[in-house]
Amino acid sequence: MPKPWFGPRRAVRQRPVFPCSLYAGLMRRVAVVVLEGAKPLDVGIPAQVFTARASMPYTVDVCGVHPGLITGGDGLSYHVEHGLEALETADLVFVPGYREPDRERPPQALTRALLTAHERGARLAAISTGAFALAETGLLDGRRATTHWHYSQALAERYPEVHVDERVLFVDEGSVLTSAGAASGIDLCLHILRKEAGMAVANHAARRLVAAPYRSGGQAQFVPQGVPESHGERFTVTRDWALLHLGEPLGIAQLAAHARVSSRTFSRRFRDETGYAPMQWIMRARVDRARELLEETDLGIDEIASTVGLGTATNLRRYFRRVLGTTPSDYRKTFSRAGESPVVA
Structure with a gap:
């Protein structure tokens, strides 16, 4: 695949999992780039x-390639105040989806601006067909990415060095992220919030949006094709029940019994529905609940481990290291909100 015409890419600075600008109390800047045919x-x-x-x-700054009126999709237009100069100071740049991305390449000015922002250290995130604009930069070469299932083949054909995965809701490759259709953009945004601002902020945003607080990026998109019927949200009630009983012994037998299916059927269909094996999902849920308790309470590590069903502080530390690459104590130092005023809308 031809590389961008404006020259080779330079090495970029990778962001840490817990950017110090956030816990130092500094505001982060987000730029949302609206292209012609943008989806509302x-x-x-x-x-x-x-x-x-x-x-x-x-x-948040909503911008375009140039300020002014932009014709969007679905009968809507946008009047944006900012042009691509908004990307010059952005820490996080979103490229929303737009109509017919397989017919024309994105503006070269946008490609240059995205590369410059990335080289400066900004994280770039595409929603749905915005992945085409991100792929044009070459930053997805050799990496996994996703887009709306309807355009996944077109993305793979135009950018053969991109490993397109149409089965997932979103893909996090560190400094570049992509998501599937519109609703999965919520999952991607909440995922970014969890990494950058912590569980409490992400869960508060989810409640404000009346959205599910956690769906793994590995959860499957719905793709209409000749395959056995999707079971989608069949086990939602069982997952909700499990979240209320994390402090109790939970195994596949108990989960399957609650769902009223065999253990074998539960394991297979649960993975199809969530992208995780049942006990892997339970472990992640326990870690996430521990994160909330570390942020919002002054409970000791042993007590938190017992409360979330991980048993001992040693287990909690092991799973924290495995999932987050840090320790419960360091996580608490970064994100603790105990003693602060409650979060407000």
């Missing part, structure tokens, strides 16, 4: 999730 939901999701308010350590 794709634009609105990051703008609303990261909108400036007391509970969010972010500011």
